[in-house]
Amino acid sequence: MVPKKSPRIPLELHQIKAYEFYQKRLASGKEGNEIDDWQQAKEYLSQHPRAILAWNLKMPYRGGKRLIKRLLLSLQSLVRVAWKLLIFPFWLFQQIPGLFAREDKDSRTFAIDVVKTIISALGLIATLLAGIGLIVNYSNSQAEMQLTQQRLITERFSKAIEQIGSGKEEAVISGIYSLEQIAKDSPKDQYQWTIMEVLTSYIRKNSPIPSNIQQLKPEAEEREKTPEKLPSVSIPVQAALTVIGRRKGDNLAETTDSNKIKILDLSRTNLRGANLNRANHNRANLDGANLNGAFLEGAYLNGANLNGANLNGANLNGANLNGANLNGANLNGAYLIGANLNGAYLNGANLNGANLWGAEVDPKQIKSACFWEKAIHTQAKWDKDKQLLVAEDWKANQREIEKLKRDKNSDPPNPIDCNTK
Numbered sequence: 337m338v339p340k341k342s343p344r345i346p347l348e349l350h351q352i353k354a355y356e357f358y359q360k361r362l363a364s365g366k367e368g369n370e371i372d373d374w375q376q377a378k379e380y381l382s383q384h385p386r387a388i389l390a391w392n393l394k395m396p397y398r399g400g401k402r403l404i405k406r407l408l409l410s411l412q413s414l415v416r417v418a419w420k421l422l423i424f425p426f427w428l429f430q431q432i433p434g435l436f437a438r439e440d441k442d443s444r445t446f447a448i449d450v451v452k453t454i455i456s457a458l459g460l461i462a463t464l465l466a467g468i469g470l471i472v473n474y475s476n477s478q479a480e481m482q483l484t485q486q487r488l489i490t491e492r493f494s495k496a497i498e499q500i501g502s503g504k505e506e507a508v509i510s511g512i513y514s515l516e517q518i519a520k521d522s523p524k525d526q527y528q529w530t531i532m533e534v535l536t537s538y539i540r541k542n543s544p545i546p547s548n549i550q551q552l553k554p555e556a557e558e559r560e561k562t563p564e565k566l567p568s569v570s571i572p573v574q575a576a577l578t579v580i581g582r583r584k585g586d587n588l589a590e591t592t593d594s595n596k597i598k599i600l601d602l603s604r605t606n607l608r609g610a611n612l613n614r615a616n617h618n619r620a621n622l623d624g625a626n627l628n629g630a631f632l633e634g635a636y637l638n639g640a641n642l643n644g645a646n647l648n649g650a651n652l653n654g655a656n657l658n659g660a661n662l663n664g665a666n667l668n669g670a671y672l673i674g675a676n677l678n679g680a681y682l683n684g685a686n687l688n689g690a691n692l693w694g695a696e697v698d699p700k701q702i703k704s705a706c707f708w709e710k711a712i713h714t715q716a717k718w719d720k721d722k723q724l725l726v727a728e729d730w731k732a733n734q735r736e737i738e739k740l741k742r743d744k745n746s747d748p749p750n751p752i753d754c755n756t757k
Contacts, residue, residue, distance in 0.1 A: 345381045347490040349391045353377035370537040508572040516579040535576045543573045543606045568609035581615025684752050687711040699746035706754035
């Protein structure tokens with residue numbers, strides 16, 4: 337017996353059904369993620385082909401309603417013009433016998449001209465009718481082309497999701513880059529944000545920070561060392577980060593019709609050693625993320641939430657951190673040369689060994705951080721013996737620190753007790 341072929345699932349219907357399962361999962365307090373919701377929606381729709389049939393019957397009507405209305409209005413105007421053109425030749429035709437009956441030459445000449453006019457009018461009417469036919473055929477072909485394109489994108493999207501869910505590294509990477517191409521090919525980027533949510537969900541699921549590390553007390557010595565023992569990002573996770581970082585659009589603050597800001601959720605993920613150079617992560621949620629040794633040179637992190645993030649040894653040279661939340665972040669040994677930290681929140685951030693030379697940052701924010709006196713405020717160099725960054729000119733660095741200490745206007749009104757952090 338030949339197995340029954342599974343029906344094609346429209347992407348919009350698939351999204352609606354997946355969101356229903358997501359709402360049910362939240363209401364029941366069950367664990368899961370967006371990929372599981374997507375697979376569950378696919379299984380449900382595969383078992384209920386009538387729902388897909390009803391949707392497909394409804395979609396052409398919804399999509400073509402306005403087009404039909406515009407065509408009817410245009411047709412009405414054309415009918416009026418055509419009617420007047422039809423009436424005029426018949427009126428002239430009625431005058432022809434009387435004109436030919438006259439004996440004078442001028443009347444007969446005029447009658448011949450009338451006949452020629454009627455023939456020209458009929459030719460014009462035929463041309464108009466042919467033009468109407470071409471317009472209707474073109475509209476139908478365009479609508480059919482859009483439906484075909486929509487169906488092909490839906491099929492490609494479903495296949496990419498299956499590849500990502502397969503667990504095989506080669507298939508996962510292929511699925512990730514397929515999603516990127518779909519985001520580029522889809523009209524008006526209507527699937528771009530859905531694809532970004534799928535990729536961030538994949539990263540959260542496959543590169544999380546273990547819960548036992550999150551539960552360690554902040555003052556515990558093992559908490560400082562454990563993030564460094566976490567593995568670097570895997571190849572598929574790096575591929576997902578690359579696709580997210582180079583997607584279209586200068587602004588990362590995506591908005592819905594209800595003006596709610598959409599943000600990338602990469603909170604509590606292990607991104608150790610990730611390559612995020614020049615990546616677009618404005619307003620991204622990186623709360624508690626492990627970015628130990630990550631490459632963030634020239635990255636766009638304006639307004640990003642890096643609260644409690646581990647940026648130990650991260651390269652943030654030239655990064656855009658305007659208005660970013662770095663409260664409690666660990667910037668120990670981080671490179672911040674030329675970084676834009678205007679308006680950034682550094683309350684309680686660990687600046688021990690951070691290279692702040694050339695960074696655009698308010699002195700008030702520097703003093704709101706912890707161990708800012710141990711940061712490097714002048715040009716730095718790598719000490720091979722100590723295996724850390726040190727000031728190239730120690731005395732010049734101390735002068736900058738003393739200068740900041742003397743500036744009492746930049747002292748925070750409520751200093752943080754960094755010894756408890």
